[in-house]
Amino acid sequence: MASTPTPPPLLPVTNPAAAGSSPAAGGGSDAPIATPAFRLFLSRVSESARRSLSDRRPWGELIDRSAFSKPDSVSDATSRLRRNLAYFRVNYAAVVAFALGASLLAHPFSLLILLGLLGAWCFLYLFRASDQPVVLFGRTFSDRETLLGLVGASFVLLFFTSVASLIISGLLVGGALVAAHGAFRMPEDLFLDEPNAAAGNSAAQGLLSFLGAPGSGV
Numbered sequence: 701m702a703s704t705p706t707p708p709p710l711l712p713v714t715n716p717a718a719a720g721s722s723p724a725a726g727g728g729s730d731a732p733i734a735t736p737a738f739r740l741f742l743s744r745v746s747e748s749a750r751r752s753l754s755d756r757r758p759w760g761e762l763i764d765r766s767a768f769s770k771p772d773s774v775s776d777a778t779s780r781l782r783r784n785l786a787y788f789r790v791n792y793a794a795v796v797a798f799a800l801g802a803s804l805l806a807h808p809f810s811l812l813i814l815l816g817l818l819g820a821w822c823f824l825y826l827f828r829a830s831d832q833p834v835v836l837f838g839r840t841f842s843d844r845e846t847l848l849g850l851v852g853a854s855f856v857l858l859f860f861t862s863v864a865s866l867i868i869s870g871l872l873v874g875g876a877l878v879a880a881h882g883a884f885r886m887p888e889d890l891f892l893d894e895p896n897a898a899a900g901n902s903a904a905q906g907l908l909s910f911l912g913a914p915g916s917g918v
Contacts, residue, residue: 755789755790756790756791756794757787757788757790757791759791761788761890762788762791762881762885767885767886767889768884768885768886769884769886770884771883771884777883777884778883780882780883780884780885780886780887781879781882781883782882783887783890784881784882784885784887784890785878785882787887787890788881788882792878792881792882795874795877795878796871796874796875796877796878797874798874799870799871799873799874799877800867800870800871800874801870802870803866803867803869803870803873804866804867804870807862807866810861810862810863810866813857813861813863814863814867817853817854817857817858817863820850820853821850821854824846824850825843825846825847825850830843834846
């Protein structure tokens with residue numbers, strides 16, 4: 701009787717999918733998914749705001765009634781305003797933002813228009829993937845057409861409604877409060893050396909650093 705043939709030895713088999721699932725292995729197709737642009741934008745906004753607010757002065761210094769007096773001249777008021785702006789820059793920015801927010805909250809319809817306009821800019825242009833064109837009513841719009849449409853819609857909504865006037869009035873009220881406080885607040889008790897001033901200027905610039913395109917890596 702013929703003997704049964706011996707089966708060949710089993711060789712170890714490597715699973716390509718399992719080997720490629722490691723983040724450190726191989727090509728970019730198995731790399732982890734990048735953070736969405738909108739989430740990256742929000743993180744940059746919060747980081748910039750937190751870095752800038754760290755330079756905020758105590759509000760007690762801002763409203764110290766014993767430090768207020770009438771300026772002797774226009775040049776004295778200008779000098780006071782310049783020094784107070786350098787010292788209370790973050791507090792003043794918060795005052796202007798509060799005045800602007802109060803102006804918009806007093807008119808909810810205009811606030812909804814502004815939020816809708818900002819949402820359209822975010823989701824149709826700023827954070828839209830380049831490989832996902834805008835399609836409306838069965839028609840595909842290019843990036844240039846989308847940009848022109850958003851600019852036109854922004855012009856109509858801002859200047860043919862009360863949104864622009866509310867924004868301007870809020871900024872004017874905030875600016876007037878800052879100018880009045882800076883002119884009447886004596887800065888003799890405020891000490892701001894040059895390194896702190898330079899750090900404050902860089903922090904103020906950092907507050908707007910999130911305006912760079914999230915996908916650009918700036």
